[in-house]
Amino acid sequence: MNDGDLSSLRRCADGIRARVDRVLDDLCSARADVVRMLAPARRPLHRADIAQVQPILLAVLDRHRGFVQGVGLALDDGHLDDAERWLEWWRSEDDTPARFVRHELDPEHHHYYDYVAKEWFARPRWTGRPAVTGPFLDFAGTNEHTVTLAVPVVGDDGFVDVLGADVAVEGVERLLVESLRLGPADAVLLDENDRVVASTSARWWSGTLLRRDPGTGWSEEIALGGDLRWRLTAAQC
């Protein structure tokens, strides 16, 4: 691989990182707004208190239209007085008005969405850091191949909620393909499990594990860095 290709690979990695960071930064400022808005509410909190944050969520959704399809606040176990768990989640696709997403939160239920056990919630909850999770098939959540960007919201009452944004995997694919249109043909974006997030070659499909065939050489891997555990690499044709 020549230096030009490698630097175009680097530019692409930077571009994806910057797009993701813009959303994470926005989630961080939205988090401050959420904390401020909920500060005067009497404890323990109720679902009605949480409903007030809706404009904050919709504003984030609006600012990242075309990339982010859903934004919401996932409440920590036992944080609310009138519900064991709660997802205040809003979704909007293709310029449609945002709508509330109803999740099945009854553990007895067949399609129970056990979000507290999901990595997108658990990792920021436990590490106290922003987290990018996926791609994963979010059954009973978005029901799509999804990447979730999330930040923890630490309250003064000891609970940790999570503020998150859903990005369709095809959105990441678009970023990759558009920024590499003139660059190396066979670029592959990988997650921490060596799973393909997106690629610019029909040889590697999103959601599959990367097979490193003996005949294919690979360029150096460019770590996207920040809160992304992803790497970008290219096949030497």
Add this chain to the structure above:
Amino acid sequence: MSSFAAYLRLDATDGPGLPQNVARQLETAIAVGLLSRGDRLPPESELAAELGVSTGTLRQALETLRQRGVIETRRGRGGGSFVRNASAPLSGTALSETALKELRERSADSLRDLGDACAAVVGGTAYLAAQRAVHDDVERLRRLAEQFRAGETADDRRRADSRFHIELGVIAHSARLTQGIVHLHDELASLFWTVGGEAGQHPVTESAHTALIAAIAGNDADTARSVVMRDVEGRVQYLIDLHLDLVLRGEP
């Protein structure tokens, strides 16, 4: 969108048969556990929008379900349409009587056809899952198999078995296959577990789960697929046997 409404499939969005179609889909949602007894349905306008039908059509469908005793409407504060809470000791028997009646009315050909689709979709998904699984995926599958073993009633096992198979679609990272399994496997499983298929098959299912987990953990796609296909075949065999008994000899 409600998690259950996403899985309802309406073949037509207009026409005279539509209210019946909507009613049938809602009934299926209840039968396969997407909606549980005692659940409140979303407000009419919301549910109609999610299903992509008019509120008039939805109201007709709900009226049909009310007449059949599937849902009830409560007035006043906290009111709305609820999935009817059949008295607990009777519900199992009533459910299995309905299922036996349904099984009798079906044909062996339609059971075979359902089995074919199930074997192809779930088997194909298992094949892909075996190629795409990492350690954490296998662990999740093990926990779901454990839930099946811990199930105390046929209903527990039916749900756990469906959830186990749905996870194959999640592991394959395939949205459509996941949705396909929800429909096909649930239809087969709800029939199978309610008509008493668990009596003899419960240990068979347990060992099929174990064999499938081993194949997926070993990234053995061919074995994963054939384990699923054989398991589905066993269930279809059982259902066709029972169907023929009901038709030819009146009672099983």
